[in-house]
Amino acid sequence: MSEPLLKVQDLKIHFSTFYGVAKAVDGISFEVQHGEALGLVGESGSGKSVTGMAILQLIQPPGKVVAGDIIFAGKSLVDYSEKEMQNVRGSKISMIFQNPRTCLNPVLTLGRQIDRVYLQHNNVTPAQASEHRLEMLSRVGIGDPIRFSNNYPHQVSGGMCQRAMIVMAIICEPQLVIADEPTTGLDVTIQRQIMELLAEMRERMNETQILITHDLGVVAETCHRIVVMYASRVMEVSPTRQLFNEPLHPYTIGLLNSIPRVDIDEQPTPLPGYVPNALNRPSGCPFHPRCSRAQERCQVEQPELVPVKDGRSAACFFVEK
Amino acid sequence: MDQVYPLKRPSIWHVIKVFMRRYDFEIYLLRRNPVTLLGLGIIVLVTLIAIFAPILAPYDPLALTSADRLMGPSAVHWMGTDDYGRDILSRVIYATRLDMVIATSAVSMAMFIGVILGAVAGFFGGIIGEVIMRILDVIQAFPAFILAMALAVSLGSGKMTIIYVVAFIMVPIFARLMRSEILSARGRGYIEAAHCMGASEMEIIFKQLIPNCITPILVQFALSMSYAILDAAALSFIGLGIRPPEAEWGSMVNAGVGYITSGQLWLSVFPGLVMAIAILGFNLLADGMRDVLDPKLRS
Numbered sequence: 001m002s003e004p005l006l007k008v009q010d011l012k013i014h015f016s017t018f019y020g021v022a023k024a025v026d027g028i029s030f031e032v033q034h035g036e037a038l039g040l041v042g043e044s045g046s047g048k049s050v051t052g053m054a055i056l057q058l059i060q061p062p063g064k065v066v067a068g069d070i071i072f073a074g075k076s077l078v079d080y081s082e083k084e085m086q087n088v089r090g091s092k093i094s095m096i097f098q099n100p101r102t103c104l105n106p107v108l109t110l111g112r113q114i115d116r117v118y119l120q121h122n123n124v125t126p127a128q129a130s131e132h133r134l135e136m137l138s139r140v141g142i143g144d145p146i147r148f149s150n151n152y153p154h155q156v157s158g159g160m161c162q163r164a165m166i167v168m169a170i171i172c173e174p175q176l177v178i179a180d181e182p183t184t185g186l187d188v189t190i191q192r193q194i195m196e197l198l199a200e201m202r203e204r205m206n207e208t209q210i211l212i213t214h215d216l217g218v219v220a221e222t223c224h225r226i227v228v229m230y231a232s233r234v235m236e237v238s239p240t241r242q243l244f245n246e247p248l249h250p251y252t253i254g255l256l257n258s259i260p261r262v263d264i265d266e267q268p269t270p271l272p273g274y275v276p277n278a279l280n281r282p283s284g285c286p287f288h289p290r291c292s293r294a295q296e297r298c299q300v301e302q303p304e305l306v307p308v309k310d311g312r313s314a315a316c317f318f319v320e321k
Numbered sequence: 322m323d324q325v326y327p328l329k330r331p332s333i334w335h336v337i338k339v340f341m342r343r344y345d346f347e348i349y350l351l352r353r354n355p356v357t358l359l360g361l362g363i364i365v366l367v368t369l370i371a372i373f374a375p376i377l378a379p380y381d382p383l384a385l386t387s388a389d390r391l392m393g394p395s396a397v398h399w400m401g402t403d404d405y406g407r408d409i410l411s412r413v414i415y416a417t418r419l420d421m422v423i424a425t426s427a428v429s430m431a432m433f434i435g436v437i438l439g440a441v442a443g444f445f446g447g448i449i450g451e452v453i454m455r456i457l458d459v460i461q462a463f464p465a466f467i468l469a470m471a472l473a474v475s476l477g478s479g480k481m482t483i484i485y486v487v488a489f490i491m492v493p494i495f496a497r498l499m500r501s502e503i504l505s506a507r508g509r510g511y512i513e514a515a516h517c518m519g520a521s522e523m524e525i526i527f528k529q530l531i532p533n534c535i536t537p538i539l540v541q542f543a544l545s546m547s548y549a550i551l552d553a554a555a556l557s558f559i560g561l562g563i564r565p566p567e568a569e570w571g572s573m574v575n576a577g578v579g580y581i582t583s584g585q586l587w588l589s590v591f592p593g594l595v596m597a598i599a600i601l602g603f604n605l606l607a608d609g610m611r612d613v614l615d616p617k618l619r620s
Contacts, residue, residue: 058516090519097517102510107532116528117518168518 003074004031005208006055006176011068013050013059015278022278024050024063026232029305032176037202037209039219039240042229043275048212051229052178055210056093057085073175091121094169096198098181100161104153110164111149114171121172136167140197159190163197170201177202180212195222216259220244228252231276231286234305238312248314250291285316293318350613357609363602370414371421380408382415382568391585401587403576412568413592417599419569423480424549427487432542434488435495440526440534442496443503454500457493465490469552473561483562487552491545498541502534536614543607547600554596570596 013025025047032038040048053059055070057077070077072093080088089095097103105113114136115129122129130149137145140163153161162182169177179198183191199222202209211223219226219240226243228236228251236249247253254271261268273290276282282289288298297317305315331339341348351358370377379399386406394401400409438457442450460468469486476482506512507530515525554571556562563569565576570592577588 056517058513086519086521088519089517095514095517097510097514099510103514105511105515105529105533108529116520120519120524165514168514 005034005036005073006032006210007069007071008051008055009069009071011051011054011070012066013047013054013063014066015063017062017279020279023232023281024278025054026281027068028229028232028234029068030227030234030237032208032210035202035206035208036225037199037211037223039223039226040210040212040229041214041216041219041226043214045275045278046229047232048214048229049180052095052180052210052212055176055178056089056095058089087121090117090169090174091172092174093176093178094172094174096162096165096169096177096179096182098184100165101153101158101185103165104161106153109150109152110156114149114164114168117168118171133167133171136171137163140167140201141193157190158186159193162186162190162194166194166197166201170205170207173205174207176208176210178210178212181214182211183213183215183218191218198222216255228255231281232278233286234315235287236312236314237305238314239310242310242312248308248312248319249316250293250318251287254290254292347613351609354609354612356605357612360602360605360607360609363598364606367417367421367599367602371418374414374418378408378411378414380411382407382411383566384408391580391588393585394587400591401585403573403588404580409573409587409591412573413570413595416568416570416573416592417595419480419563419567420550420553420596420599423483423487423553424546427484427549427553428491428542428545430484430488431491431545432495432538435492436499436531436535436538438492439496439499440503440531443500444507444522444526444530450500453496457496460490461493466552466555469556470559470561473556478560478562478564480563483553483556486556487549490552491549494545495538495541498537499531499534502537503530506530506533537611540607540611540614543603543610547603547607550596550600550603 008031009029010027011025011029012023012027015022015024028047028051030038040051042048050059050063054065055072055077057070057080059065065078068078072088077085077088104110108116111130111133114133115126118124118129118132119126124132133149134145137148142148142160142163148156148160148164153164156164166182177198182198183194186194195218198209198211201207211219213219223240225237225239227234228238228243228249230251235251236243236247238248238252243252244256247256251271254269258268258270271290276286276289282299284300285291285294285298285303288294291298293316295317301317303315303317305313307313308319351361384407386402389398389402389406391404392398392402392406398408398410400413402408403412438453442453469490472486472489473482476485503526512525512529515529520529550570553562554569554574557569557571558575560572560575563572565572573592574589574596577585577590577592580586580588
């Protein structure tokens with residue numbers, strides 16, 4: 001296996017608040033291969049978005065990366081200065097946000113916002129930038145790129161805003177695109193279009209994607225591998241098909257069982273209880289208070305993420321090797 | 322087969338209508354606020370008078386004609402003459418020019434400096450922000466006009482002095498306004514997105530945040546114009562600003578004060594009246610602008 005494009009090693013991000021230290025990310029590790037689409041799934045507050053921001057080195061105080069390393073294309077991003085990171089953001093690694101409406105500047109036209117990113121990272125004239133922008137806009141399926149460019153964000157629909165965000169993210173042809181819930185707040189039909197667009201861009205521009213979402217349906221169709229996060233830790237890493245066919249970790253099993261299905265006449269069984277507060281994680285395995293298989297050992301000892309089989313790994317004592 | 326309708330050549334009225342429709346909403350808002358329109362009209366008129374002062378003034382504002390001393394308003398001298406026989410209408414017209422230049426420069430300068438200071442203080446916060454805001458607090462702790470007087474005395478009289486002094490006492494207003502706007506805007510999604518796209522801090526402040534926060538600043542600009550006119554006139558009235566031979570509203574009022582008791586009211590009344598109308602214009606416009614630019618205040 002070749003060197004992975006991105007390697008997150010034992011990353012720990014803590015937020016020191018008035019009430020104590022919130023461990024938003026508590027020692028997670030995963031790898032992203034070249035050209036791969038990796039899904040990062042988990043409930044709200046499981047630390048997925050923070051992980052995404054950490055890759056871009058944009059954790060704002062009071063948050064802090066306290067341990068661990070992020071290695072991108074062989075270099076550690078943690079050692080980069082702010083100036084060097086500014087050159088990486090947008091051109092090598094870029095991000096697509098949820099809720100495109102609030103993530104576009106309301107007083108600038110879409111065209112100007114897109115050009116700004118391109119001009120920042122490339123030594124080109126504004127005329128060349130706008131030519132490139134028009135080409136990219138027609139590539140993402142916008143019929144009239146010139147008219148679209150002159151619009152302000154409030155003048156176009158949510159799906160169109162997201163397309164503009166996507167163009168902003170990929171205009172410099174980054175190697176890695178982090179999409180943080182790119183389809184939240186969009187219609188189901190538009191969701192599908194956006195997901196297809198992302199997949200198409202990945203293939204055509206040979207980029208690697210990390211898809212952060214809580215929607216298992218979205219990752220099921222587009223991602224090669226899935227990292228399941230729960231309470232700041234990675235619970236399971238599996239190729240998509242195996243994860244859905246034969247989930248290993250009790251949390252993943254519970255998650256899949258709580259999805260309503262129309263093909264079988266059975267009520268979904270939700271997981272009992274709630275996600276533990278980030279300030280007060282349970283001892284041992286963070287999932288043990290809600291786990292059906294939990295035993296005494298789970299309350300004291302934290303299971304490590306260990307390889308199981310076929311490139312899969314899980315953090316549970318009771319998964320057969 | 323479909324019938325082909327020949328295209329009619331659009332009439333000039335149609336062209337005007339289409340053009341008006343582009344600004345439909347703005348025109349509608351102005352129509353609902355006729356006082357705003359009045360304010361705008363006054364300001365346009367005052368500005369035109371200021372620009373075309375040499376053409377409009379019937380006499381030289383500085384020419385002394387001792388034979389025509391203290392003449393009341395007449396067909397020859399519409400606003401009468403002063404104690405040196407100078408035509409008051411001409412002097413008021415030239416004073417409009419001078420006062421508008423002073424007010425516009427002073428407020429522009431205050432806005433420019435205030436916006437930058439406020440933006441930096443709001444965006445970075447921390448020690449930089451505290452230092453900037455505390456210095457501005459010190460300026461605001463003085464009664465504004467007393468501070469202006471003290472500065473004007475120490476800087477000496479003249480047009481530039483008034484501009485600097487008025488700008489100086491207005492900087493904190495703009496800075497505070499900008500800071501509060503930036504504080505509420507800097508946590509929004511598009512700022513985070515700009516960070517993620519690799520924009521530098523300076524770029525985020527000047528190209529993303531300031532354009533988003535400029536609306537209340539524009540309202541404050543119009544409002545400050547009236548204060549600037551008043552301050553400039555007041556400084557000249559007490560003899561700290563523009564020196565007497567030159568025509569300025571405040572110094573003209575001052576020059577006429579001694580003649581009010583003897584019934585020669587026109588010396589003070591006309592410059593005072595024009596000044597009041599100009600200030601009214603800016604206040605009305607500021608009020609209307611706030612209604613137009615801030616949808617929350619629309620009833």
